[in-house]
Amino acid sequence: MSGLILSDEQKQRLENFMKHRRLNDESIKLLSQAKKNHELKSTDLRTASNLTYPNITEQLIKAVNNGWLSLDEIVMLLDNSELSGKQHVCLFQLPEKSPGKILNVLRNPGGDFGTTATIDDFLRLPTGSTVRVVRDETNEVAVKIVTRRSYWTTQLLEQKPDREIFERLRHEERAAVIVxxxxxxxxxxxRVPPREKGPQQTGNAVYKFLMDSLQNHYAIDSKSWFGKLRLFPMSDAIPKILANKTDFELWHDTPENKNTRTKMSKRGRPKAGNDLRNEQNWQFSQGYSRTNIRGFWRDGKNDPIYVHMNADRVRISQSETRDFARLVINELCTDGELDHVVNRIRQHL
Structure with a gap:
C-alpha cells in the first residue's frame, strides 16, 4: 500500500492544483465515499461541504496514509480534472476532404511521450513537454500535452503624482493542453487551461500558448494539418442562439451595429435563472451583430454550464490573421457535458 508523505512545499503545490482546478466538490465526494466504505466517524475523517482547500488536502493525505483511499484514486482525480472544464476551448472544423487524416496525425505525435500519470507529476514542474494519447477510438482521438508555462505579471506597488513603482514577477507552472x-x-x-496568476488571458495569448505547445509534438504551419482546419463560425451561430430560450439563458450581451455599440449584463456573479432577454431594456434581437456573448447551457440532467462564447481574430504574421472560435469555461465539468455544449452551439450554425 502506497502512502502519501509530502513536504510543506509539496502540500502547497497539491493544494494550489486542486484550487486552480476547482476540485473541492469532487474531493469531498471522494472523502465521503471513503468514510462510508470504512464506516468512519466525523472525528476520523472530515467531509463537510465547507472544507477549505488546506483542510481538503490534509484529509486526502490522511485518508491515503490510513488506507481509506488508494493513491491511485487521488491520481485519477487529479488527472481527470485536466480533461475538461476550467479551460479556454478553441474550436475548429475538420476539413471536408479526408477529415480522418487529422485523427491519424494526432495518433502519431513526436517528441517525448508521457506515461500513466503518477502523483509526482502534479507535485513538481515538468522539465520539458510530454504527450500522451488518452483516447484512441475509430471516430475520436484525444491527446494530452503536459508542459511548463512561463509568463510575467505586473503589479503597481506605489503610486504618487510624480512617481509610480511597478513590480514584475515571473511565474512558472504546469499546464495540460487537451486536443x-x-x-x-x-x-x-x-482545451487550454487558464494561467494561475494574473488577469484573464486574451484570445491572442491563448492561441500563442496553444501553438507553442503543439509545436513540441506536431508539425505546425500553413500547409500542415493545423492550417487545413476550417473556421468554426461562432458569429453565425450567435443570432440563432439568442433566439433559443429552450436550453440557453443569456447573461451578458455585446450588441452592435453601424450606429450603436454597447454591453449589457446582469448584475453580480453569474447565476442561472436570470435571463437578460427578459429585461425591458434588452431590445437587440434584430439588426445587431456580436463577437461574444455569455450565458448558461442546460441539458436537463446536470447543473447549467456558464460559457463565454467568443469569435476571435489573431495575427499570425505581418500580413495574415486567423479567425477562430473560443469558449471560456470557468468551472469544472465532465467531458460529456463540455461536448454537449459544443454540439449545441454547432447545431445553431
Whole structure:
C-alpha cells in the first residue's frame, strides 16, 4: 500500500492544483465515499461541504496514509480534472476532404511521450513537454500535452503624482493542453487551461500558448494539418442562439451595429435563472451583430454550464490573421457535458 508523505512545499503545490482546478466538490465526494466504505466517524475523517482547500488536502493525505483511499484514486482525480472544464476551448472544423487524416496525425505525435500519470507529476514542474494519447477510438482521438508555462505579471506597488513603482514577477507552472478530434461532429477542440496568476488571458495569448505547445509534438504551419482546419463560425451561430430560450439563458450581451455599440449584463456573479432577454431594456434581437456573448447551457440532467462564447481574430504574421472560435469555461465539468455544449452551439450554425 502506497502512502502519501509530502513536504510543506509539496502540500502547497497539491493544494494550489486542486484550487486552480476547482476540485473541492469532487474531493469531498471522494472523502465521503471513503468514510462510508470504512464506516468512519466525523472525528476520523472530515467531509463537510465547507472544507477549505488546506483542510481538503490534509484529509486526502490522511485518508491515503490510513488506507481509506488508494493513491491511485487521488491520481485519477487529479488527472481527470485536466480533461475538461476550467479551460479556454478553441474550436475548429475538420476539413471536408479526408477529415480522418487529422485523427491519424494526432495518433502519431513526436517528441517525448508521457506515461500513466503518477502523483509526482502534479507535485513538481515538468522539465520539458510530454504527450500522451488518452483516447484512441475509430471516430475520436484525444491527446494530452503536459508542459511548463512561463509568463510575467505586473503589479503597481506605489503610486504618487510624480512617481509610480511597478513590480514584475515571473511565474512558472504546469499546464495540460487537451486536443480532441471527433469525426461524428467534425470538430477539433483545443482545451487550454487558464494561467494561475494574473488577469484573464486574451484570445491572442491563448492561441500563442496553444501553438507553442503543439509545436513540441506536431508539425505546425500553413500547409500542415493545423492550417487545413476550417473556421468554426461562432458569429453565425450567435443570432440563432439568442433566439433559443429552450436550453440557453443569456447573461451578458455585446450588441452592435453601424450606429450603436454597447454591453449589457446582469448584475453580480453569474447565476442561472436570470435571463437578460427578459429585461425591458434588452431590445437587440434584430439588426445587431456580436463577437461574444455569455450565458448558461442546460441539458436537463446536470447543473447549467456558464460559457463565454467568443469569435476571435489573431495575427499570425505581418500580413495574415486567423479567425477562430473560443469558449471560456470557468468551472469544472465532465467531458460529456463540455461536448454537449459544443454540439449545441454547432447545431445553431
Amino acid at each position: 480532441k478530434a471527433d469525426l461524428n461532429n467534425k470538430i477539433l477542440q483545443c
